[in-house]
Amino acid sequence: MIAALAALMAGRRPDAARSTRQCNGAAALCALRLDQVSLPTTHNAMNHAEDDFRYPNQERGIEAQLEAGVRGFLVDAYLGSVRTAERTQIVYTDLNDRRLTRALKLVGSEPAHEALRLREQADPPAADAPQDVYLCHQFCELGAVPFREVVDVLRRFLDEHPGEVVVVVIQDQLAAEELLPVLEDGGLNPYIATIDPAVPLPTLGSMVASGRRLVIGLERGALGPTILNVYDGGLIQEVPYDYSAVAELEDPDSCRPHRGQDDAPLFLLNHWVSPPSTELAAEVNHEDVLLARAERCAEERDRPVNLVAVDFYESGDLIPTVDELNGVAAAND
DSSP states (O other): OHHHHHHHHHHHHHHHHHHHOOBTTBGGGGGSBGGGSOEEEETTTTOBGGGTOSSOSBSSOHHHHHHHTOOEEEEEEEEEEEEEETTEEEEEEOOOHHHHHHHHHHSOHHHHHHHHHHHHHHOOOOTTOOOEEEEOSSOGGGOOEEHHHHHHHHHHHHHHOTTOOEEEEEEEOSOGGGGHHHHHHTTOGGGBOOOOTTSOOOBHHHHHHHSOOEEEEESSOOBTBTBEETTTTTSEEEOOOOOOSHHHHHSGGGGSOOSSOTTOSEEEEEOOOSSOOHHHHHHHTSHHHHHHHHHHHHHHHTSOOOEEEESSTTTTTHHHHHHHHHTHHHHHO
C-alpha cells in the first residue's frame, strides 16, 4: 500500500510542479515571451543613496532592488583606480580627453565641478596603476561600486530564486572585453541567455526551465552572440531619455523613436526627469502618469513596453504599474 501510494504521488509531481510554477512571481507569465512582458527597471541602478553616491538616482542598491521586485537594470561600467582625495578613498575614472569632455557636458555644473575638484586633489594614477571595473555614472569620483560585487549579488539572487528572469543593460564606457573575466569569475556564465532577435524570443517559462534566465546587453560594444550590442544588434528600441519636466513626459512626442531598430523586439521606456529627485520621481512614477504614458507609447509603437525604467523606484507606483501592464493584478483577483 505504501509503495503504491508513493508511486501515485510520484506520478503526480510533474503536473503539480507545472501547475504551481511561477515566472517572475506569476504563473500566467510563464507562457509569455520575453517581449510580451513588462519588467520593473531602474535607471542608473548602481547610483544609490545608501552607498553614499553624491548625486543618486535610486534610494537603495541593486540587492534591495531585486528583493523589491525590480527585474531590469540600466547600469554604466568604467575602468578606474582607487586614489585618495579629501582624506578618503575615491575611484579615479579612466577617461580620455574626449570622454572627459563628453562627461562634463552630460552632467550638471555642480557635479562636474565636484568631480573635477576630486580628480585634481587625487592626481592621475600612474600608467601601471591597478585598475578594476566599476559601476558609476559619468564620474566614479562621485560614487562607485565594484562590478564584481554586483555580479555576486546577481548570482546569489539567481541561485536563490529559480523562477526569476532578469535583464541588465550596460552602458560600457570601457573595452567590452574587460567585463568578461568579472562575469566568469563571478559565476554568472551558466545563467546568461543567448537571445537571437531575428527569431521569436523565448518564453519566460522556457528560460526558467533552461536556467538561462539572465539577459545581458551592451550599449557600445558587443561580446559575440551571447552579449549583444542592444541597439546595433537589434535587441532593444527605446524612446528619448532627456526630459527636464513632467510635461515633457506627458507630451505625445515623448514616445518617438530614439536609439534602436524599429523591429527590435524589446521596448525600453525611459521615464524620468533630470536632474533626479525623489520629489519629482514620486510625481512621474505615480500610476496616473506612468501607466498612462506606458499604455500610450505601447499603442503608438504597436508593441508592449518591456523595460519600464525609472529613477527612485520606491517613490511612486513602479511595481503596481508593471503588474497592471502584465495583467497580473487582474489574474490574481
